[in-house]
Amino acid sequence: MHVLITGAAGMIGRKLTERLVTDRGLCGQPVEKLTLVDIVAPSRPAGFSDHVKTRAADLADPGVAEKAVSERPDVIFHLAGVVSGEAELDFDKGYRVNLDGGRALLEAVRKTGDGYKPRVVFSSSMAVYGAPLPHTIPDDFNLTPLTSYGTQKAIVELMLADYTRRGFLEGVGIRLPSIVVRPGKPNKAASGFFSGIIREPLAGQEAVLPVSEAVVHTHASPRSAVGFLIHGAELPREAIEPHVNITMPGVCCTVGEQIEALRRVAGDRVAARIRREPDPLVVRIVDGWPQRLSGKRAIELGFTFEQSFDEIIRVHIDEDIGGKFVS
Amino acid sequence: MHVLITGAAGMIGRKLTERLVTDRGLCGQPVEKLTLVDIVAPSRPAGFSDHVKTRAADLADPGVAEKAVSERPDVIFHLAGVVSGEAELDFDKGYRVNLDGGRALLEAVRKTGDGYKPRVVFSSSMAVYGAPLPHTIPDDFNLTPLTSYGTQKAIVELMLADYTRRGFLEGVGIRLPSIVVRPGKPNKAASGFFSGIIREPLAGQEAVLPVSEAVVHTHASPRSAVGFLIHGAELPREAIEPHVNITMPGVCCTVGEQIEALRRVAGDRVAARIRREPDPLVVRIVDGWPQRLSGKRAIELGFTFEQSFDEIIRVHIDEDIGGKFVS
Numbered sequence: 287m288h289v290l291i292t293g294a295a296g297m298i299g300r301k302l303t304e305r306l307v308t309d310r311g312l313c314g315q316p317v318e319k320l321t322l323v324d325i326v327a328p329s330r331p332a333g334f335s336d337h338v339k340t341r342a343a344d345l346a347d348p349g350v351a352e353k354a355v356s357e358r359p360d361v362i363f364h365l366a367g368v369v370s371g372e373a374e375l376d377f378d379k380g381y382r383v384n385l386d387g388g389r390a391l392l393e394a395v396r397k398t399g400d401g402y403k404p405r406v407v408f409s410s411s412m413a414v415y416g417a418p419l420p421h422t423i424p425d426d427f428n429l430t431p432l433t434s435y436g437t438q439k440a441i442v443e444l445m446l447a448d449y450t451r452r453g454f455l456e457g458v459g460i461r462l463p464s465i466v467v468r469p470g471k472p473n474k475a476a477s478g479f480f481s482g483i484i485r486e487p488l489a490g491q492e493a494v495l496p497v498s499e500a501v502v503h504t505h506a507s508p509r510s511a512v513g514f515l516i517h518g519a520e521l522p523r524e525a526i527e528p529h530v531n532i533t534m535p536g537v538c539c540t541v542g543e544q545i546e547a548l549r550r551v552a553g554d555r556v557a558a559r560i561r562r563e564p565d566p567l568v569v570r571i572v573d574g575w576p577q578r579l580s581g582k583r584a585i586e587l588g589f590t591f592e593q594s595f596d597e598i599i600r601v602h603i604d605e606d607i608g609g610k611f612v613s
Numbered sequence: 614m615h616v617l618i619t620g621a622a623g624m625i626g627r628k629l630t631e632r633l634v635t636d637r638g639l640c641g642q643p644v645e646k647l648t649l650v651d652i653v654a655p656s657r658p659a660g661f662s663d664h665v666k667t668r669a670a671d672l673a674d675p676g677v678a679e680k681a682v683s684e685r686p687d688v689i690f691h692l693a694g695v696v697s698g699e700a701e702l703d704f705d706k707g708y709r710v711n712l713d714g715g716r717a718l719l720e721a722v723r724k725t726g727d728g729y730k731p732r733v734v735f736s737s738s739m740a741v742y743g744a745p746l747p748h749t750i751p752d753d754f755n756l757t758p759l760t761s762y763g764t765q766k767a768i769v770e771l772m773l774a775d776y777t778r779r780g781f782l783e784g785v786g787i788r789l790p791s792i793v794v795r796p797g798k799p800n801k802a803a804s805g806f807f808s809g810i811i812r813e814p815l816a817g818q819e820a821v822l823p824v825s826e827a828v829v830h831t832h833a834s835p836r837s838a839v840g841f842l843i844h845g846a847e848l849p850r851e852a853i854e855p856h857v858n859i860t861m862p863g864v865c866c867t868v869g870e871q872i873e874a875l876r877r878v879a880g881d882r883v884a885a886r887i888r889r890e891p892d893p894l895v896v897r898i899v900d901g902w903p904q905r906l907s908g909k910r911a912i913e914l915g916f917t918f919e920q921s922f923d924e925i926i927r928v929h930i931d932e933d934i935g936g937k938f939v940s
Contacts, residue, residue, distance in 0.1 A: 377779065416855070426747075426755040429771070430856050437775040441768045444756070448764040452704065528743070529757050 287315040290354060292345060292391065293365030294322035295329070297468060298409065301605075302363060302512045307334040312361060313405075313520050323354050324366065345387035351394035358398065361405045361519050364391055370413060371475045373435035384438035392445055396454040405456045406446065407518045409511075410531060412463055412504070414440040415576045422578040425533055432574050443531040450530050458518040459531030463504040463579055465511050467602035476571040480505065483541070484548055484599055487559035490612030496565035499542035502577040506536040507601040510591045517589050525587055535581025537595050547595035551603075552611055614642040617681060619672060619718065620692030621649035622656070624795060625736065629690060629839045634661040639688060640732075640847050650681050651693065672714035678721035685729055688846050691718055692736045698802045700762035711765035719772055723781040732783045733773065734845045736838075737858060739790055739831070741767040742903045749905040752860055759901050770858040777857050785845040786858030790831040790906055792838050794929035803898040807832065810868070811875055811926055814886035817939030823892035826869035829904040833863040834928040837918045844916050852914055862908025864922050874922035878930075879938055 289312060293299045299322075306317050319337040322328035327342040343350045345366055355362070366387055373380025388408070395404060413436030414429045431437045446457035468481040479496055480503060486493035506514070514534050526532070539547075549557040581589075592598045603611055616633060620626045626649075633644050646664040649655035654669040670677045672693055682689070693714055700707025715735070722731060740763030741756045756767045773784035795808040806823055807830060813820035833841070841861050853859070866874075876884040908916075919925045930938055 420753075428753040429756050429767075430774070431771065432778065432855060434775050434779070437771050440756075440771050444758065444764050444767050444771075447757070448761050451759065452761070528759060 287312055287317050287361070288319040288321070288357060288359045289317055290321040290323065290359035290362045291328075291365060292323045292354070292363070293367060293409075294340070295324035295326050296365060297470070298465070298508060298511050298515075299324065299328065299363075299365050301508050302365070302515055303328070303331050305512050305516065307331045312516065319357075319359075321354065321357065321359060323350075344383070345390050346382050351387075351390035352397070354391070355394045355398060355404075358402055359404055361407065362391070362395070363407045363409070363515055363519070364388060365409045367409075367438075368435075369475060370433055370435040370477070371473075373438060374433055377434060380434045380438060384435065385441055388438075388442035389445060392449050392455065396449060403453070403455055405458070405519055407515050408442060408446050408457065408459045409515065410439045410443050410459045410461045411436065412461055412533065412576045412579060414443065414461060417574040419576055422580050423533070423576050424580050425583045447528070447530050451528055456523060457530045458521065458526055460514050460518045461531060461533040462511055462514065463506050463534055463536035465508055466505045466598060467606070468508070469602070469606035476568050477575075479568070480541075480544070483544065483560050484602065487548065487556045488552060488599075488603065488607065488611035490559075492559050492561055494563050495541065495560050496563060496568040497541060497572050498564070498569070499540060499545065501541045501572055502538060503541075504536040504538045504576065504579045505595065505598055506534065506591045507598045509601045509605060510536070513591075514584075514589055517587075521587060532584050532587065532589075533579055533581055534584050534589060535579060535591050537592050537598060538578040539595050544595050547599055551596050551599045553613055555613060556611065614639055614644050614688070615646040615648070615684060615686045616644055617648040617650065617686035617689045618655075618692060619650045619681070619690070620694060620736075621667070622651035622653050623692060624797070625792070625835060625838050625842075626651065626655065626690075626692050628835050629692070629842055630655070630658050632839050632843065634658045639843065646684075646686075648681065648684065648686060650677075671710070672717050673709050678714075678717035679724070681718070682721045682725060682731075685725065685731070687731055689718070689722070689731050689733045690736070690842055690846070691715060691733060694736075694765075695762075696802060697740060697760055697762040697804075700765060701760055704761060707761045707765060711762065712768055715765075715769035716772060719776050719782065723776060730780070730782055732785065732846055734842050735769060735773050735784065735786045736842065737766045737770050737786045737788045738763065739788055739860065739903045739906060741770065741788060744901040746903055749907050750860070750903050751907050752910045774855070774857050778855055783850060784857045785848065785853055787841050787845045788858060788860040789838055789841065790833050790861055790863035792835055793832045793925060794933070795835070796929070796933035803895050804902075806895070807868075807871070810871065810887050811929065814875065814883045815879060815926075815930065815934065815938035817886075819886050819888055821890050822868065822887050823890060823895040824868060824899050825891070825896070826867060826872065828868045828899055829865060830868075831863040831865045831903065831906045832922065832925055833861065833918045834925045836928045836932060837863075841911075841916055841918075844914075848914060859911050859914065859916075860906050860908055861911050861916060862906060862918050864919050864925060865905040866922050871922050874926055878923050878926045880940055882940060883938065
């Protein structure tokens, strides 16, 4: 089993790589070869003595996608992309990386031909949805993204479905909810506070909450995100087609409930490190985002996720900060 | 007012050109200049002594889209594209013409900059929907096209919405229902029989019906299609954004009801010229198509259409065959 991961240096890419190395298998077969591609060189996974290739390259550049698939990976996890904020700030870069890069990968697979038909698992996003939205978004809801990022994700989803239908590959689009708690430093994404209000207080630092505690959102841990991708790679075709893009479930809760969970898991002193400082711009952006995802189809297909926000916090403590926090 | 029509040599393009020439205006202003582009040279409209440019060119070719918008048309009707059957038979051509051509046009507008912000009316299709479908498709239904054509239309819709949101242009996507009665010769489109079973009998010729009379579909006349496009050009922005792609309404009826309408309008002898000859391939294709479109939003926005299939037949008799048929 040869696995290619694009965007392998990103947070999900690294955790997926670790998981494949730990599991040593995918789809019931041993992983014998890993090809890791990203715009910066992905690090070589520890404890994996088998064949690993890492490459720093841009899929949208001529020849890169062709080279990435030239050794015919059986499963491709296509995670590469620029994030929402960057795609909004740099229009050309967003379309180039998120649309042209994705299309180049699909085209490279198609043009290989000769019976080559890999499973292609694409990390999409609930950003394909945009306001006005119903209380809970059903699986058959319209795609009306309100960001360039969401537009690019929706476009690659559509192509993935068409390439699958035409028999060029076996696509699965995994529409991720908000992934929290993101480890590492705060970033400037408008959604950053969903992680920040958990991560910084656990690290003994103050976090700023720019929106009301009444804001509702759907979350899953990075561990669940990796699980979604792997389950997407392992599902039988007949369970997926023809509608290959699947909205993932998650924990739907208010920001207030997130904070209550933090208090239960880590105590009052930790939860007190959150400072309320409303930011009208963030309030307006978050207002257009999906709140509750039904995820009904994904649940029926056996995708698993946390059942409470407490669990999501515990995953972060276990997986990212060595089981300890600053109480 | 300068109007650009891409795909101007096609059936809808020709009828739209005629209508603009007859009306002599659009959006309450006189049409002073027409630029007509298609892959074959569009004919110059009769009775329009003002400035008309016609050009045979492919929008996906370098420089063509830039040239088409170089004189800053105020309204662009983007109708160019290859039809469903062709996009399915020739994968590369479909993506090149329908996706790359459309994108090139949007990009040419964006790169003009300098305050240029035309209204761009895009003829999309109900092919953006695909089975399984509800009894009546609501305006907020998922985009799950089951053809490459529908995929390409959905992608350009998404880009149109994003380019509009970013302020590069004022997009309106008009999702057309099935347009009947198409004048001219029978074509090989799977949907061809919807027109054929009306057109051929009225011309004294036999028509083949390849599906059951129970098949339900939503129809509008070419005259209504042109009306949809013009209304799309004239609607105020605030009525359209942010969801700029609008599903049109039409006459929902069974094939049996189409035939009954033909009998009422043209008599038993005409209706008797339809031969039932089921074609399993066509039956299967048609089975995946949308049946009833709600069109609620479009109706609220004032888009007008026929109220019966009888009316659709009469439009064909009046407009395309000189008011007479072979009884």
